[in-house]
Amino acid sequence: MSSLDSVFAAYVLGWAVFFVFYLTVARRTATLDKEVERLKNTLNRGK
Amino acid sequence: MSLLSNTAVLLGKELRTEFRSRELLTTTFIFILTIIVLFSFTFDPTSDESRRFAPGLFWLAFLFASSLMLQSCFLREQPNDTLSALRLSVSDPFSIFLAKLAANALFLLLTELLLLPFFTVMYNVPVLPVLHWLALVFFLASLGISIAGTALSAISAQARMRELLLPLLMLPLLTPILVASAEATKALLDRAPYVPWAGMGFLTVFDVVFLTAIWLFGEYLLEE
């Protein structure tokens, strides 16, 4: 592996870790948002 | 001084409970003995090799054993909820911690001293000339292990999977103890032994820092 490839790999992998972390947070937020909405709707209908 | 007298009473209780059955001490002793024997298969225990590896192995065995030994110190209060009773009976919850960690340190120290003859014979390292320094290192390290370990066992006792959780919380946190005490013991068992001031310094720093932390935060660990 040449030096430039190493530098490149380091940047790509580093960015990937942050990006994947962001994606998991965003996905969990979206799922939970939907759940809250659904529960609220059922609550309103029950009243 | 009510803190000290409370602590003394509670410490007496801890010691009486243990010395009635000696369950904890016997089990830990046999456990470490087993590990010490098993370790001998992982490298060639000649004198020179032993001097290099034995201190580290000894402390590693000790750390593992203590992570199992410290499980019970809060767990055994749970069935009859004796912890609430203790909390009501003392003015300062710090004395509960102080008593428990003193008892644990004492148990650890006792096990270490009991194992020392086996260790020195089986791994062929002479300890008699440096025994007093070794005892000091043992004391500082056992104190450190039991200070942090007692606090963490109060945490793990309230969680699921506690048997696995305590070692997981304890071992990384106690890295400084492992490094410092292994290096200090290595210095004492060297062909030209020297007093390991740096090792004992680190152990003291660890003890003081974590004792202060428990003094500040210990009461929250025991909240209902």
Added chain:
Amino acid sequence: MGKRALAGAVVVFLMGAAAYASFYIAPEEKTMHVLQRIFYFHAATAWAGMTALFIGFVANLLYVWRREGKWDALGVACAEVGLACFTVVLITGPIWAKPAWGIYWTWDARLTSTFILWLLYVSYLLLRTLIEEPDRRALLSALFGIFAFIDVPIVFGAIRWWRTQHPAPVIMGGPGSGLDPTMSKVFFFSVFALHCLVVFLINERYRLEKLRAKFEIVRREAEAI
């Protein structure tokens, strides 16, 4: 929504600019040549990760004193983001080490202590999954977080004291030790970009944790009916 998307775009732009600067603006280093350019990303991430863990430590302290759910949420958010940063540090480190030293991993002081730090915060997050009751989880994990953070300097000190006695591969001096002015400018820009990223991620993760609390409340209401 608009504001957060904008913040995200700004962060991506800053990160891109930092990468550009470290590839094209920073001058070539004499001994390591192009390889040294990992430094701007690697070290800046470690600094930003340390900042995240420090904010988490303050949040843990505030939780223990004030007992407000927001400090618990901030505590987890910081621990997770800090852990992500140190994961990046532990990945980029060996990639740098392989061509520079010839091996991916050496039990050198900094590597080892960073790894212990990483393990401590993994246990923190693990502890949180093993306690059901929210108040107890918040309190106990905050206390463990405090213990873990005050342990970090002792771990670094102890490992550094003994492990650097061994012949360790030569690491280049940190910033300040005769670093070229352009290099240090690029480095501090990188540090700034990484801090923006960390703040952005903490904010996102914090929102998730607040949403969870809200979800619990709504769920309990629904169960009551």
